[in-house]
Amino acid sequence: xxxxxxxxxxxxxxxxxxxxxxxxxxxxxxxxxxxxxxxxxxxxxxxxxxxxxxxxxxxxxxxxxxxxxxxxxxxxxxxxxxxxxxxxxxxxxxxxxxxxxxxxxxxxxxxxx
Amino acid sequence: xxxxxxxxxxxxxxxxxxxxxxxxxxxxxxxxxxxxxxxxxxxxxxxxxxxxxxxxxxxxxxxxxxxxxxxxxxxxxxxxxxxxxxxxxxxxxxxxxxxxxxxxxxxxxxx
Numbered sequence: 012x013x014x015x016x017x018x019x020x021x022x023x024x025x026x027x028x029x030x031x032x033x034x035x036x037x038x039x040x041x042x043x044x045x046x047x048x049x050x051x052x053x054x055x056x057x058x059x060x061x062x063x064x065x066x067x068x069x070x071x072x073x074x075x076x077x078x079x080x081x082x083x084x085x086x087x088x089x090x091x092x093x094x095x096x097x098x099x100x101x102x103x104x105x106x107x108x109x110x111x112x113x114x115x116x117x118x119x120x121x122x123x124x
Numbered sequence: 125x126x127x128x129x130x131x132x133x134x135x136x137x138x139x140x141x142x143x144x145x146x147x148x149x150x151x152x153x154x155x156x157x158x159x160x161x162x163x164x165x166x167x168x169x170x171x172x173x174x175x176x177x178x179x180x181x182x183x184x185x186x187x188x189x190x191x192x193x194x195x196x197x198x199x200x201x202x203x204x205x206x207x208x209x210x211x212x213x214x215x216x217x218x219x220x221x222x223x224x225x226x227x228x229x230x231x232x233x234x235x
Contacts, residue, residue, distance in 0.1 A: 054211075069220055070219075109215070
């Protein structure tokens with residue numbers, strides 16, 4: 012049981028490039044979410060999904076897209092990277108929604124130059 | 125007032141000490157409260173949920189004070205392995221984020 016996995020662990024992009032952060036879970040969790048963590052700030056919700064085919068915006072969705080075609084996978088797409096998107100990105104999943112235990116992936120450290 | 129506020133620390137305590145963290149929240153309609161632990165450069169992990177009557181898990185005790193809108197975490201007999209950042213997490217019944225994370229309180233337990 013791998014839990015929540017994220018790839019890549021580290022990434023450097025140039026301004027304007029696009030990329031996809033991968034997230035997968037093998038716990039058959041319906042609820043998945045993406046957060047970003049910046050120094051001196053709490054984790055902030057980017058997008059979330061309550062099940063396959065359903066996604067919704069969180070607190071800071073601008074510049075990011077998500078899709079949920081399967082229960083297992085929840086990729087996060089950066090459309091045109093900006094230095095303000097330099098951050099650590101965490102994917103999380105839970106069995107029973109946001110108030111259930113959140114299982115986080117190991118994170119992706121992204122730097123945008 | 126920010127939704128969830130924590131003293132950032134750091135709290136530097138010797139092994140064996142008792143240390144307590146407080147966290148205040150602004151939304152009186154919040155019903156669910158949690159403490160997560162985050163080790164340096166790692167992902168957050170649930171430490172414990174906080175129940176209305178207070179709850180204990182080994183050396184850790186969590187309390188909720190609804191009247192004053194704060195939750196607390198008490199760690200007794202601190203171990204070196206307790207060194208981490210402790211995140212206060214509160215549900216947000218309104219707005220576009222179901223959970224609000226505090227910035228965290230850093231604890232260093234020193235030998």
